[in-house]
Amino acid sequence: MNVIRYASAVFMVGMTVLAWAQQPPPLPDAVKMADALFQRHAYLGDGVDTEAVDAVRRDLREAERLLRRNATEEQQKQGADLMNTASSRLLALLQGLSSAQVVEMPVERTVVQPVTTLRLPGSSTAHLFRVEQGAGPARCVVRTIDLSVDAVAMFTIDVKEPGTTWVLAAFDRVPQGRTSLELTLAGAGASRLTMPIETMTEPHGTLNVRVLSDDSGKPCPAMMRMVWKTDGSDVRPANAVDLTQLFDNQGSATGLRKAQLGGRFSGSYWCVPGSFSMSVAPGEYEITVMRGAEHLVIHEVVEVRPNERVERTYQPRRWVDMRDHGWYSGDDHVHTQILSDRDARMAMSWIQAEDVRLANVVKMGDIYRTWFEQRGFGKAYRVQDQGYILSPGQECPRTHGELGHTISMNITEMVRNTEQYYLYDTVFDEVHRQGGLSGYAHVNADLFFVHRDMSINIPKNKIDFVELLQFANLGTTQYYDFLNLGYKVTASAGSDVPWGGSVGEVRVYAYLGKKKFTADRWFEAVRKGHTFVTNGLMLEFTVNGALPGDEVRVDDDKPLRIKAKAWGHPERDVPAKLDLIVHGEPVKSVVADTPDQAAIEVDFTWPPGHGFWIAAMAEGRDGTRAHTTPIYVVKPGFRFWQHERAEELIAKREASLAEVERIVAEAQAGRNSSGKEDANRPVTELAEQGSALLERVEAAKAIYADLRTIAAQEATLRKP
Amino acid sequence: MSTPTARIWSRNLLALLVMTLSPAFMQTWAFAHTSLEKYIRQEVSVSMRDGTLDVRLQCVFPSDISLTERRHMDTNGDGVLSSDEKAAYLHDLQERAEKQVRILFNDKVMVLIPLEEPVLDLQDATGVEAHPHEIRLAWFVRVPESFGVGGRIVIESEWWTDRPLMISVRTDVAQGIRLKKTEAKGLRYPKQDEPVCRLLEAQCTAWSPGNVNRERTTR
Numbered sequence: 007m008n009v010i011r012y013a014s015a016v017f018m019v020g021m022t023v024l025a026w027a028q029q030p031p032p033l034p035d036a037v038k039m040a041d042a043l044f045q046r047h048a049y050l051g052d053g054v055d056t057e058a059v060d061a062v063r064r065d066l067r068e069a070e071r072l073l074r075r076n077a078t079e080e081q082q083k084q085g086a087d088l089m090n091t092a093s094s095r096l097l098a099l100l101q102g103l104s105s106a107q108v109v110e111m112p113v114e115r116t117v118v119q120p121v122t123t124l125r126l127p128g129s130s131t132a133h134l135f136r137v138e139q140g141a142g143p144a145r146c147v148v149r150t151i152d153l154s155v156d157a158v159a160m161f162t163i164d165v166k167e168p169g170t171t172w173v174l175a176a177f178d179r180v181p182q183g184r185t186s187l188e189l190t191l192a193g194a195g196a197s198r199l200t201m202p203i204e205t206m207t208e209p210h211g212t213l214n215v216r217v218l219s220d221d222s223g224k225p226c227p228a229m230m231r232m233v234w235k236t237d238g239s240d241v242r243p244a245n246a247v248d249l250t251q252l253f254d255n256q257g258s259a260t261g262l263r264k265a266q267l268g269g270r271f272s273g274s275y276w277c278v279p280g281s282f283s284m285s286v287a288p289g290e291y292e293i294t295v296m297r298g299a300e301h302l303v304i305h306e307v308v309e310v311r312p313n314e315r316v317e318r319t320y321q322p323r324r325w326v327d328m329r330d331h332g333w334y335s336g337d338d339h340v341h342t343q344i345l346s347d348r349d350a351r352m353a354m355s356w357i358q359a360e361d362v363r364l365a366n367v368v369k370m371g372d373i374y375r376t377w378f379e380q381r382g383f384g385k386a387y388r389v390q391d392q393g394y395i396l397s398p399g400q401e402c403p404r405t406h407g408e409l410g411h412t413i414s415m416n417i418t419e420m421v422r423n424t425e426q427y428y429l430y431d432t433v434f435d436e437v438h439r440q441g442g443l444s445g446y447a448h449v450n451a452d453l454f455f456v457h458r459d460m461s462i463n464i465p466k467n468k469i470d471f472v473e474l475l476q477f478a479n480l481g482t483t484q485y486y487d488f489l490n491l492g493y494k495v496t497a498s499a500g501s502d503v504p505w506g507g508s509v510g511e512v513r514v515y516a517y518l519g520k521k522k523f524t525a526d527r528w529f530e531a532v533r534k535g536h537t538f539v540t541n542g543l544m545l546e547f548t549v550n551g552a553l554p555g556d557e558v559r560v561d562d563d564k565p566l567r568i569k570a571k572a573w574g575h576p577e578r579d580v581p582a583k584l585d586l587i588v589h590g591e592p593v594k595s596v597v598a599d600t601p602d603q604a605a606i607e608v609d610f611t612w613p614p615g616h617g618f619w620i621a622a623m624a625e626g627r628d629g630t631r632a633h634t635t636p637i638y639v640v641k642p643g644f645r646f647w648q649h650e651r652a653e654e655l656i657a658k659r660e661a662s663l664a665e666v667e668r669i670v671a672e673a674q675a676g677r678n679s680s681g682k683e684d685a686n687r688p689v690t691e692l693a694e695q696g697s698a699l700l701e702r703v704e705a706a707k708a709i710y711a712d713l714r715t716i717a718a719q720e721a722t723l724r725k726p
Numbered sequence: 727m728s729t730p731t732a733r734i735w736s737r738n739l740l741a742l743l744v745m746t747l748s749p750a751f752m753q754t755w756a757f758a759h760t761s762l763e764k765y766i767r768q769e770v771s772v773s774m775r776d777g778t779l780d781v782r783l784q785c786v787f788p789s790d791i792s793l794t795e796r797r798h799m800d801t802n803g804d805g806v807l808s809s810d811e812k813a814a815y816l817h818d819l820q821e822r823a824e825k826q827v828r829i830l831f832n833d834k835v836m837v838l839i840p841l842e843e844p845v846l847d848l849q850d851a852t853g854v855e856a857h858p859h860e861i862r863l864a865w866f867v868r869v870p871e872s873f874g875v876g877g878r879i880v881i882e883s884e885w886w887t888d889r890p891l892m893i894s895v896r897t898d899v900a901q902g903i904r905l906k907k908t909e910a911k912g913l914r915y916p917k918q919d920e921p922v923c924r925l926l927e928a929q930c931t932a933w934s935p936g937n938v939n940r941e942r943t944t945r
Contacts, residue, residue, distance in 0.1 A: 041843065064778065064841070064866060071839045075824075155809075250850045255789045256763065259858045260849045266896065272771075377763075406890075407915075453892075453913045477894040505767065505892075629897060680915075 033093035039146035065092035111139040116198035128287025132176035142169025154179040211310035216281035227359035229275040235290040244284035246276035252342035257504030266507040279355040298361030325575035336364040339500020362510035371402030384418035410456025411447040434468040445471035450481030461662035475499040480631035486590040492647035499539035542630030547622035554635040565611035572624035573605035579626040589648040617646040652717040670696035771896040826884035
């Protein structure tokens with residue numbers, strides 16, 4: 007008997023849930039209507055609070071999700087309740103819209119209404135109809151009609167159910183001037199209401215825009231976004247640079263570049279090389295103009311009226327000119343093809359728009375092939391214009407499952423020998439012979455097992471720099487491990503466009519002081535380690551007057567004078583915190599007193615002890631980061647390392663070397679790094695080059711063994 | 727009654743079928759020494775305001791994977807990606823996402839609610855061709871009342887985890903909330919025994935209780 011009762015109860019609950027789930031929604035297609043109103047057609051809701059529409063659409067979507075999933079009885083009930091209340095709120099919003107046109111459906115016959123004239127604000131618009139068809143519940147219908155696709159100008163929208171149907175008919179790409187459309191509302195049975203519609207777009211206006219440099223007052227490139235506020239659509243500036251052609255079908259291969267910036271400035275921008283004039287639909291345009299990290303961003307809403315010409319001149323103001331402080335910006339990782347003057351002009355426009363003084367434009371290779379071809383390398387192939395420089399470099403060798411990616415700057419010819427592809431030192435040596443700089447890419451995220459080759463070649467002093475900041479991500483784990491072993495490595499940054507968002511979204515600043523900016527001097531500053539990396543905030547940092555990358559030799563215990571400053575601008579980003587890092591740990595942290603505090607400064611003394619490395623790191627209110635190359639405090643007879651962790655750090659490096667030995671052994675056994683049989687070129691070449699690579703591993707091991715000995719010797723000396 | 731030869735054949739065929747369909751085989755094939763140009767880029771961004779956390783996921787497909795996906799979209803094989811075909815592809819994606827993308831607040835799985843219709847951006851090549859494309863999806867989640875400083879947010883995904891992934895993460899700040907990324911793996915290789923990829927692990931480092939919609943979070 008109990009079984010029957012239990013089964014009945016389960017059955018009843020099940021039926022209730024089923025009933026809720028199968029119940030017709032109180033306002034069918036309410037989600038589509040709320041989305042359309044919020045995302046594109048907010049102008050229909052004259053005076054309606056868009057936040058209220060957003061709240062309704064979220065509730066509707068939540069309710070829909072609850073009802074759609076295999077939810078519990080309680081969740082189903084919550085979903086039904088939420089759907090009811092949110093639908094009522096949407097209905098109230100719709101009923102409050104004065105722009106809605108009320109139409110009565112005829113009964114079992116066709117009626118042709120007089121011509122309705124719709125004055126459209128531009129080539130895209132929507133019209134809201136409140137269609138009455140006897141008594142019954144309310145529902146929504148959203149239909150988008152793209153007139154560039156639908157060549158025929160007759161459209162039918164079904165409104166078969168009795169009651170009130172809210173029809174949002176959206177028209178995209180409507181021709182200018184007068185267009186005759188025929189919209190038929192197909193009601194129940196034979197009821198038809200045909201509405202000849204004459205769309206009249208407002209005559210276009212003309213928008214003339216020019217951007218001036220804050221330095222010269224002359225027209226200059228800029229990054230720009232234009233949004234037609236009427237429907238929130240992005241408008242491509244007439245002369246936007248077609249960067250796609252430079253990208254070799256790689257990465258995010260489009261001219262609309264997504265800025266990987268914090269909060270307010272995230273979004274997509276076009277590179278505009280100079281002044282432009284274009285015919286635009288009348289209405290308000292939200293224009294955003296950016297010129298890289300050192301400029302304030304201009305936001306302006308511009309109204310363009312029919313047949314009127316609007317002239318706008320924008321001059322993004324510098325909040326800082328780092329050249330006045332002796333620092334010049336660069337991006338070590340820019341992939342663009344440069345095979346012609348036209349290519350060069352496009353790439354130059356981009357770096358000028360982002361105000362990046364020097365771009366290391368890298369041809370990319372792997373063991374099979376190369377991408378992003380260049381006309382040539384060396385000084386003859388540098389492109390210079392108004393204090394901006396494109397300098398050809400390379401990202402090669404690049405191995406993905408083995409040793410990581412390398413970057414080289416200021417080379418005179420591409421260095422690529424696939425028969426020695428895994429012997430990265432051969433490339434580093436040749437690059438240095440050419441007068442260039444060698445480094446590792448993607449160290450911030452330890453991509454592609456780069457720690458393995460770092461373990462081989464950093465102790466041999468073959469490396470100048472590593473990428474510490476990329477894709478808005480500052481990653482210090484690997485960097486600190488090598489610094490903590492007492493190796494000097496310079497901090498650098500690269501956007502890795504077209505995988506990254508835009509040139510200079512992360513940047514490396516090099517210190518030239520009062521010297522005139524040239525590519526050679528910039529590279530020399532990087533070689534000396536006079537750098538910091540940032541995606542927003544600026545940093546200055548000295549120890550006894552020495553710069554990042556310098557060595558401060560101390561013979562006594564006199565405290566060192568440490569000064570650091572992180573600063574920004576309240577309209578961009580301001581520092582929330584400034585840390586002084588010794589051996590990877592903050593020894594001094596200062597937090598901003600107020601949210602809009604433009605700068606944090608520290609000035610303190612610190613004992614030299616047995617030596618150390620010290621760097622400044624800042625974090626911005628919007629999540630931006632900045633980090634200097636360390637200053638190395640060296641006391642005779644001691645390494646500047648984190649002595650107490652030496653054994654642990656050496657063991658880490660040896661573990662990395664063991665990984666190299668393992669992948670070589672796998673390759674020589676005909677297997678790839680995941681242990682599977684593989685006869686592809688990376689495996690056969692690694693097998694072939696394995697013994698030479700292992701010789702290098704042995705040499706690195708010997709260096710680490712020496713470090714152990716040094717650690718033991720220093721242990722005695724370091725005792726108090 | 728089958729002959730011994732037929733039995734051997736059928737056994738071999740079965741073995742071949744099992745091997746071909748096994749995830750291990752598929753993953754090994756995809757993983758082995760692949761180049762950067764075969765990585766799918768996944769960017770996840772989270773922003774928190776008014777008691778809700780918005781999650782946006784952008785996947786950028788490199789040329790050759792894009793070509794495979796475009797062929798998949800082109801269900802009638804005419805080389806043209808019609809609106810219906812694109813809509814069907816996006817619908818499938820949304821369905822898959824509901825099963826394969828998860829968010830956890832302090833280890834408790836929360837319901838991800840679609841915030842916008844998914845977007846397919848074929849970039850500058852709209853046909854079935856080898857050119858990168860991207861998809862964008864957005865969800866939101868109601869922040870639990872118990873969440874605050876020290877709280878942990880994790881986003882997991884099983885999307886294309888049989889392919890190498892490049893993962894980047896962005897956390898936006900709003901109204902006194904700070905989410906510190908505690909894990910951004912960067913690169914992920916397919917793993918036979920780990921179909922789940924942790925896209926984001928973030929910790930809340932500042933919190934204003936006024937941000938939580940108390941009424942809503944009781945749900």
